[in-house]
Amino acid sequence: MSPATVQLQRAAVLHGPRDLRLEERPFWPPQYNYAQVAIQSTGLCGSDLHYYLEGRNGDFALQAPLVLGHESAGVITAVGPGVTNLAIGQRVAIEAGVMCKKCNYCQAGRYNLCKDMHFASSAKTFPHLDGTLQDRMNHPADAIHPLPDNCSFDQAALAEPLSVLIHAARRAKLASGQRVLVFGTGSIGILACALANAYGASRVVAIDINETRLDFAKSHGFASQTYCLPKVDKAKTPEEQLRRAKDNVSAILSKFNEPEGFDVVFECTGAEPCIQMSIHAAVTGGKVMLIGMGSRNVMLPLSAAALREVDIQGSFRYANTYPEALKLLGSGKLRNVEKLITHRVPLADTTRAFELLARGKDENGNMVMKIIIGPSS
Numbered sequence: 329m330s331p332a333t334v335q336l337q338r339a340a341v342l343h344g345p346r347d348l349r350l351e352e353r354p355f356w357p358p359q360y361n362y363a364q365v366a367i368q369s370t371g372l373c374g375s376d377l378h379y380y381l382e383g384r385n386g387d388f389a390l391q392a393p394l395v396l397g398h399e400s401a402g403v404i405t406a407v408g409p410g411v412t413n414l415a416i417g418q419r420v421a422i423e424a425g426v427m428c429k430k431c432n433y434c435q436a437g438r439y440n441l442c443k444d445m446h447f448a449s450s451a452k453t454f455p456h457l458d459g460t461l462q463d464r465m466n467h468p469a470d471a472i473h474p475l476p477d478n479c480s481f482d483q484a485a486l487a488e489p490l491s492v493l494i495h496a497a498r499r500a501k502l503a504s505g506q507r508v509l510v511f512g513t514g515s516i517g518i519l520a521c522a523l524a525n526a527y528g529a530s531r532v533v534a535i536d537i538n539e540t541r542l543d544f545a546k547s548h549g550f551a552s553q554t555y556c557l558p559k560v561d562k563a564k565t566p567e568e569q570l571r572r573a574k575d576n577v578s579a580i581l582s583k584f585n586e587p588e589g590f591d592v593v594f595e596c597t598g599a600e601p602c603i604q605m606s607i608h609a610a611v612t613g614g615k616v617m618l619i620g621m622g623s624r625n626v627m628l629p630l631s632a633a634a635l636r637e638v639d640i641q642g643s644f645r646y647a648n649t650y651p652e653a654l655k656l657l658g659s660g661k662l663r664n665v666e667k668l669i670t671h672r673v674p675l676a677d678t679t680r681a682f683e684l685l686a687r688g689k690d691e692n693g694n695m696v697m698k699i700i701i702g703p704s705s
Contacts, residue, residue, distance in 0.1 A: 339462035340678040340701075341393045345383040348679045358408035358466045365422060365467060369481040370460045370701045371399035371669075372685055373489070374514070375621075376449065380682040386621070388451040395458035397701065398424035398449045400465075401475065401484035411469040421484040422460060423471040423491075423650050424448040440495070440645040447645075461678055461701060473650045476658030482669055482700050487653040489516055490662075493523045493594075494653055495646035496617045500592050504528030507586065509609050510551070512596035512620060513541040515668055515698045520594040520619070521550035526661040533584055535602075540695050548664040555580050566627050573604035573629070580609065589614060598622020604629060612636040619643050670697045674704050 336352040343349060358364045376396045378385040404418045414420065427434050428444040439445070448467075449459025458465070475484050493516065502508070508524040510517050513536040524532045534551035536542050542554040557576060563569035581587055589611035595603055598620030606616045607629055616638060633640055656662055671690065673681040681699045688696050 337463035338675060339395050339458070340397075340675060341395055342379060342383075342390065343393050344390065345381060348380060348682065350676055350678070353462070355464050356466070358406055358411075360408050361410045361469055362408045362466045363404055363411055363414050363469045363472055364406040364408075364464055365400075365402040365420060365472065366405045366464050366703075367397075367400055367402040367460050367462065368702060369401050369485040370397040371485040371489070371515075372397070372681060372699045372701065373399055374516075376459075377682060377685050379449075379451070381686060385451065386624075390451050390456075391454050392456055394449065394451060394456045395461050396449045397459035397461035398422075398447065399485045399488040400424075400460035401481040401487070402465075404472075405464060407469070408466075414469055414472060414474070419475040419481070419484075421473045421475060421487045421650060421654060422448075422465070422467055423473060424459070424488065425645065426457065426468055426471065438647055440647040461675065463675070463703060473654060476654055478660075479654055479658035480666075481702075482672075483657045483666060484654060485700060486519070486665065486668065486698075487650055487657060490519050490523065490653045490657065491646035491649035492516060492619065492643070493519050494649040494656075496520075496594065496619050496643035497523055497527065498649075499641050499643055500594075500615045500617050502527050502529075502592055505530050506591040507531040507611075508533070508592050508594065509590040509606075510534045510594045510596060511602040511606060512536060513538065513545045513551075513554075514596065516619060517594070517596040518545055518550050518668055518697070519665075520596055521545060522662045522665055523656075524592075524594075525550070525663065526656060531584075531590075533590070535580065535605075541697075544667075544695065544697070548667045550664070553584060555583060569601060570604060570627065570629055573601055574608050574632075576601075577605050577608040580605075588612065591615070592617065594619055596620045600626045607633045607638055607640065610636075610638045612638070615639045615641060617641055617643050668698045669700050670695060671699045673699055673701055675701055 427439040427442040433441040446457040545551040595606040600623040
């Protein structure tokens with residue numbers, strides 16, 4: 329291809345902490361078994377924010393400029409050789425992980441655990457795989473999913489975080505009639521509430537330290553009841569923190585008249601005190617799903633779990649969830665889920681979007697929950 333025919337597109341490229349640059353980059357036709365997607369909606373995630381603020385997400389630090397974004401939907405603009413499941417003009421969602429398809433985990437259908445997984449917008453692997461904060465993106469066709477007719481691009485961008493909860497719910501064997509407790513009312517916690525309701529939970533209770541977010545969860549019907557944890561000074565000793573966790577749960581269970589606890593607890597904060605409380609809050613024989621990413625090393629009241637056969641289960645990303653996520657998003661069963669999207673920002677203003685997300689409130693004092701980046705305002 330001659331230089332005169334090279335086509336350029338815009339990309340929001342992170343070079344370091346708070347160093348995000350809108351650049352023009354060439355884009356190329358998709359290769360074998362790949363398709364090209366014109367990105368219409370990308371939701372900003374907490375991991376994206378960590379990269380923006382710190383240049384790293386936990387152990388994964390930038391080693392080269394990186395395009396962030398992995399919660400996305402758009403339109404097929406080209407298909408490469410060998411692609412038969414997609415067509416130009418088709419509306420789709422992008423599943424951001426590219427797995428090896430050869431290892432035992434991939435062969436068993438648990439490709440989220442693939443050690444050779446390349447995940448768009450993650451610095452875990454090098455060279456990094458760029459994410460979706462760009463005008464167009466080439467991606468493996470088998471990780472691109474058609475949208476139901478009644479699912480918008482913005483709703484489809486929620487398929488990625490919703491998949492995290494579907495995967496966790498499958499591991500927990502979440503069933504109709506169960507009582508569900510959710511720690512954390514960020515976007516993941518809200519989606520945990522929404523999914524529990526869609527699965528027929530008899531009761532969904534949400535806990536946080538942020539009254540504004542709890543009000544949001546209750547007013548839009550995501551949680552039937554809420555509880556705001558008191559803000560207190562940090563415990564001086566691990567023993568004091570464990571005692572506080574047990575005392576807090578006693579107050580919570582008393583308030584909601586659930587002396588035995590909840591059948592399933594979704595821990596969506598990653599905060600050590602909440603993880604400790606989750607164990608005490610689960611009913612005997614219940615389940616605690618660890619979804620939030622936060623504290624790396626946590627002291628747990630393991631005897632309180634072991635002696636009551638409370639299962640503590642990890643849940644990492646997702647596998648084989650996108651069809652169900654998109655079907656749910658298009659079905660109307662996730663009532664008010666579009667309310668999660670509080671702000672929409674054009675790609676050219678991505679830096680402003682990250683600063684909004686970091687503050688948690690916009691210029692008018694309104695709560696920021698989920699920001700969607702689109703090609704234009």
